[in-house]
Amino acid sequence: MIRNYLKIAWRNLRKNRVFSFINIFGLALGLACFMLIALYVADEWSYDRFHAKAERIYRVHSDVRMGETDLHMSETSDPMGETLKNEFPQVEEFVRLYNNSGAKLIKHGDEYLNEPRVAHADSTLFDVFTLPVVAGTGKGALSEPNAVVISESAAERYFGGAAAAIGQNLETDDAGGTAYQVRAVFQDLPEQSHFHIDFFFSMANVNYDFGNFASHNFNTYILLREGADPAEFPAKFEQVIQKYLAPLLQQYMQTDLETFRKSGNRIEYSLMPLTDIHLHSDRTAEFEPNGSIQNIYIFSVAALFILVLACVNFTNLSTARSAGRAREVGIRKTMGTRKPALIGQFLTESVLLAYIALVLAVGICALLLPWFNGISGKELVLADLLRPGYLLFLGALPLLVGVLAGVYPAFFLASFNPIRALKGKKGSGSKAEPVLRNALVVFQFAVSIILIVGTLVIYNQLEFIRKARIGFDKEQVAVVDTGGIPGSNRAAFKQEVAALAGVRSAAFAGYLPVANSSRSDTSFSTDPVMSETNMFNMQIWRTDYDYIPTMGMELLEGRNFSTEFGSDSTALIINQRAAEILGVSNPVGSKLYYRSAPDQEEAEIYTIIGMVRDFNFESLRQNVGPLAMRLGRNDWATALRMAPGDLESTLAQVEQQFHEMAPGMPFSYTFLDESFDQMYRQEQRMGRVALSFAVLAILIACLGLFGLVTYVAEQRTKEIGIRKVLGASLGNILGLLSRDFLKLVLLAFVIGSPIAWWAMSAWLEDFAYRAPIELWIFAATGGAALAIALFTMAFKALRAALQNPVNSLRTE
């Protein structure tokens, strides 16, 4: 029997090629999309699970609120790990990673290479993490100073192989040229790791004032013993705070812990499971930008939606085609086939179609994978699909989809009245059936509308960010990395390049209003004696005389730093937000006090000489915080405001200068506007993903609409014929066929718009500066949905309208 079913299914498929193609293709698109996202989600979930003890490893996080500033750090203080290990038996081991200096310059042949993937680590590195060693000995390798363990690819680059690297020296720019001996080579960290470090150096070489509970600069991982309960740790951290931090508060701020907390300040520590870091941690001082669980949800929901859309389509198209099968149903029924058998037959068919779609979907996956990797930032390969777990999933999916999508048409077809069906009339007189079909169309278009609105809002917001008044001029500014130039040559370099014809001005710019630049948060007080009421935190940026004009910042009050004033070494230029906190409209002349150490007798006194317009130095997700600029050394980067014209030749001249001052050092530069845009990469990615989904959803919805119009046109052939005989014009018929569907699209719009508005408002909440969701977005979406729907229908409706009525009115 099943052979007979399959044979008929196959012949039907071949007979209605266009229909079958649309049906299978739509389903394949949905399946492909679903598969890609399943791959993506599984990949995101697999982060950091390669460590053998992953389930027992936790990172210590710190949350500090002092005055006006909140800090959520992935790091903690340097003694924390050891303290936890010594005081609590549940802690088996700890390891700290330190990379505050960011990149290192490492000598390769005659020149230095800039290596960003570096960190100093404790000797327990190999006890906590699983880093398979391919040469040398990992365990204990870092217990002595001047040792380094490197990744296989680093070994390959520097020494031509893992074995050759052992015992060799790596010369760095640390402390004027420290050499480290390679003790071990480990396998490259897999993609699914929240850090990718190629060089782990001895912790002993870190030049740091160790033992300071108040400074949080170490990513610290602890390994719990088997059976230890991480839920006990909040209490343990409180013990640590009481024992070690309370005395510090007394010493620094003459206040006890209780008063400190009462005035709204806090210091808290927490544990985050290693395997949660990638999806749940978005803190200051992460090694790399992590993934986001929110994206996973969005992706998953979108994928599910697309799959459901494709199923809905399949259902609609199959029902639409049922008219053609009515005779077959009639004949089978008169031959004694009963309803369950017929349902079985039609379900077999839809499952068969689903399996064909699956094959096609794997092909589509293979085609889309590079593009998908592009938008998702992953390196997925098709082979991932062939893992046993996936294979099972893939094998079962079409069964589920086929039944889900096929069940309604199967029941619909099988319930045809045989006599009516044989006479060529519609077999079922049920009135409920168009309601369901209409609901499905409304659903499809509502989803499409939500996705279109989402896409438009995201793009609108990105455009808003691009054009936002950010308080400085990000265009035409090149930032040259001058860290490689010997300190004594940097001023000369700045002077030389500033004199170039293509450069308007140059400034040392270690502190920049874009991500991945230096920051320094410092406590100031408005009175000589610091207390928790007169104290506030603000950014203090060390700049030079040319910084404000080079960055295109606007002075609202007072003056810029000037060489004419000898006292400018204690001068501050603050932003509007800082003035607001001080509570003065013109802060020029006000004084601020600062102590670099708690035991310092006299506070340093600073005088405010100017106020700049607020500029966004964090992403536009955050409000502008208080900030002050003072004169100081920050010459590891130099900003050049370029004159319009031949940028390339100017940059070539700058490079030439650079090489004269720093022979053998790598020359690198970035453009400020590009760095600015990079802060919104996540949003841009979201925008692209939303756009892709919107296009896909619309495509599928249109396929469905096409199917339905076909169905209705088929059902109403007779009516169309009559109307044409009675003198209906082409336009009348088109209107007749489209009107009902346009109503559905309108209804979808009415349902989808508020949902989209709500969802996108929630998304925009993340931004301190946001473009309003304007009416035109909805108008455009509604217009587009109508236009697309009309366009889809026009083709089919036109054909129906142009048909010769004689054919449709033939009585027999």
Next chain:
Amino acid sequence: MLLKLENIYKWVNQGGNRTFLLKHLDLEIDEGEFVSVMGPSGSGKSTLLNVIGLLDGFDEGDYYFQGEAVHQMRDKERARLQKEHIGFIFQAYHLIDELTVYENIETPLLYQKVKSSERKALVGDILDRFNIVGKKDLFPSQLSGGQQQLVGVARALISRPKILLADEPTGNLNSRQSREIMELFKELNREGMTIVQATHSEFNASYGTRILHLLDGSWTDTPEL
């Protein structure tokens, strides 16, 4: 003279063979005539009516309607001619199931852009005349076959056509209903309406003022029984 067909050919090509539906056909119909076309199934009666009614084209020959050369007309003019001057009645009535009696009759007027008030008057008149005022809000499925065909005739007449084309108008009716429709045709004809009907029935054909016999797409003098 209302219309004139000269040397009309219509054919279909099937697997390399040409099958003639209409072959070398001439026909003249004057205003006020009631022509009955007879012939066995497949002789071309419906095709001929479709050609006259401009529902279907032809491959060769000339067709003049009120002296105008239909074979030279563009589609738009043909559509206008059909809309204004030709009324159809079908064997299967072909009423629109979703519309009431009133709305079915009104439909041609909608397509001719007749004003609402005028439509109301026209439809009212014809409902009155056919004694179906009481049924105007019923749907076709609620009517008997004879009543449905009555509505079909009313709908064909509503736009005051020059000619009424009826293709087996009583094919689905019983003899009493048939007779009623034929009597109605006769009365309409007496009032001046030109009618062409295709029929199998000698009795129905006898209502006509002229009877023509069709066989394999051509006129024949010896009707086959």
